[in-house]
Amino acid sequence: MRIGEFASRAGVSVRSVRYYEEQGLLTSTRSASGQRHYSDDQVERVAFIQRLYAAGLSSRTVADLLPCVDAPSAEHSDAALERMAQERDRLTEHIAALLHTRDALDGLVATARAHRASLRQPAVRAAAAVRPPRAGEVMPSAWRDETSGIPGPCGRL
Amino acid sequence: MRIGEFASRAGVSVRSVRYYEEQGLLTSTRSASGQRHYSDDQVERVAFIQRLYAAGLSSRTVADLLPCVDAPSAEHSDAALERMAQERDRLTEHIAALLHTRDALDGLVATARAHRASLRQPAVRAAAAVRPPRAGEVMPSAWRDETSGIPGPCGRL
């Protein structure tokens, strides 16, 4: 199939497909006139690339790892293995941080809900309470002195 | 404290601190000569901002939500609450996707290790097997015909 259909099937833009090729993440066979052609398999590949992007890997890193995914040979010695494990760990850390932040957001939402039930306790405390180990920590109660001309209230959502 | 100490205490660059202020995420009191001054509280605030950034929120979104964190008032009506809950859900989805990708990486690492034990099974299969619900899915076995002059093997890690 040609690039247009391929791109829409993979759910990305034509531009992106060309970019992936430029970065060495994807190959295409070219017709005599120079047009790119793709097989169904490649669609899966794009999905995988997207997932790695979402995981925070750069094009460069993906380009380093993908060949090892494709052709497991003796060459991917310790270095590649190391790199993969390392990215995995980075990802694990990142996930932990996100869970953590999500908890904070949960706290905020909960407090907001509670507040709407007419309680007058500041949201900040609840958010801080939800946050993890660090003890004795207090969220800034500042910001109320609107010294600079910065917007302010919640109206503009 | 002045901006230099503040920035290093918060673990960000001076430039970033000024940027946060420009974006309405942070305020500062100014001395007569125009220099910014910060309180200890603000350090926490920066940490929180960083976490929201890491969670994929944009400056704009953070600017929308932070005031509600600071001053829980009746104004953060449904809109703000909605927004927070929505960001939380987005985050949850994102986390799920990452867990998912991490599993795939785990699969790759495992396969690579297995391969180093001299087995000849292609890594691709293992990775796909680890991946989640979608059935009948097969990773691209292509890429071996190196038609274009794209780099290739794993050597350059």
Place this chain on the structure above:
DNA sequence: CTAAAACCTCACATTGATGTCAGAGGCAAG
């Protein structure tokens, strides 16, 4: 007092993935 270090504003550069445009050629249907 003087020099160094820190600060100010303004403005332009950078990075990564992608959008967009221009000019030219390819390919199928009428």
Place this chain on the structure above:
DNA sequence: CTTGCCTCTGACATCAATGTGAGGTTTTAG
């Protein structure tokens, strides 16, 4: 053959957070 849609390359634009540098003022240390 022509019209319309798709593709090609190449280049410039975008966005967000940050880096960087110039040119000038303030604060601090000797």
